Amino acid sequence: MAEEDIVVAMTGASGALYGLRLVEVLLQAGKHIHFTLSPAAVEVIAAECGRKVDPDKFNPAKFFGQFWTPILSSRFAYHNYRDFKSGIASGSFLTGGMVICPCSMGTLGAIAAGISDNLITRAANVQLKERRKLILVPRETPLHLIHLRNMTVCTEAGAVILPAMPGFYHKPTTMNELVDFIVARVCDQLGVDHHLQKRWGEKEADQS
Ligand SMILES: Cc1cc2nc3c(=O)[nH]c(=O)nc-3n(C[C@H](O)[C@H](O)[C@H](O)COP(=O)(O)O)c2cc1C
Numbered sequence: 225m226a227e228e229d230i231v232v233a234m235t236g237a238s239g240a241l242y243g244l245r246l247v248e249v250l251l252q253a254g255k256h257i258h259f260t261l262s263p264a265a266v267e268v269i270a271a272e273c274g275r276k277v278d279p280d281k282f283n284p285a286k287f288f289g290q291f292w293t294p295i296l297s298s299r300f301a302y303h304n305y306r307d308f309k310s311g312i313a314s315g316s317f318l319t320g321g322m323v324i325c326p327c328s329m330g331t332l333g334a335i336a337a338g339i340s341d342n343l344i345t346r347a348a349n350v351q352l353k354e355r356r357k358l359i360l361v362p363r364e365t366p367l368h369l370i371h372l373r374n375m376t377v378c379t380e381a382g383a384v385i386l387p388a389m390p391g392f393y394h395k396p397t398t399m400n401e402l403v404d405f406i407v408a409r410v411c412d413q414l415g416v417d418h419h420l421q422k423r424w425g426e427k428e429a430d431q432s
Pocket residue numbers: 234235236237238239262263264265267268271327328329330331332363364
């Protein structure tokens with residue numbers, strides 16, 4: 225069932241809603257989620273979503289709110305950011321890929337430098353060394369040369385850089401549609417079926 229196991233990490237870049245929605249969509253698609261978040265992500269989630277998180281006593285029902293059902297618990301595992309004994313810190317733990325969403329420039333830089341000083345950077349390193357899918361969703365603007373170089377290095381090492389840059393050609397009218405634009409792109413990269421939005425060139429009637 226390794227292909228069903230997806231690692232999702234949230235770091236301290238703006239765009240917490242992308243990560244929350246991604247977990248929701250992947251769980252609804254039947255995936256098993258291994259979830260972790262950085263201390264900076266805790267700050268951003270509080271600032272952007274008004275949700276208080278205690279990373280040492282993580283409560284998924286409280287964190288994910290409305291969409292959480294007890295049945296999802298069997299497909300969700302939380303890993304503390306400091307827990308290097310976690311399965312996802314090892315290449316022998318098979319996964320179908322990892323997404324860091326949102327991905328701070330700090331975490332992206334650490335991955336580019338091969339630093340594994342927390343569970344997120346370690347798990348990302350593992351994905352790269354095992355030649356598995358690693359999707360990074362950075363959000364920063366403007367970008368300086370070091371950001372650009374770090375993104376190039378990560379790409380050269382096999383990661384997919386999928387910036388949180390929603391398009392506007394589908395005429396979004398809500399923030400949720402903008403979030404789903406990015407989550408849909410991540411799902412496409414993971415090969416996860418979804419109906420989050422109409423695809424370009426798809427007729428209205430094709431939508432289900
Ligand atoms: C409200 C808030 C918004 C932030 N937005 C961003 C951002 O969009 N991109 C970014 O790279 N860092 C952003 N930061 C800074 C990171 O959180 C900071 O660099 C942190 O050290 C990243 O740590 P992490 O990679 O371990 O999560 C933000 C911080 C706060 C508090």
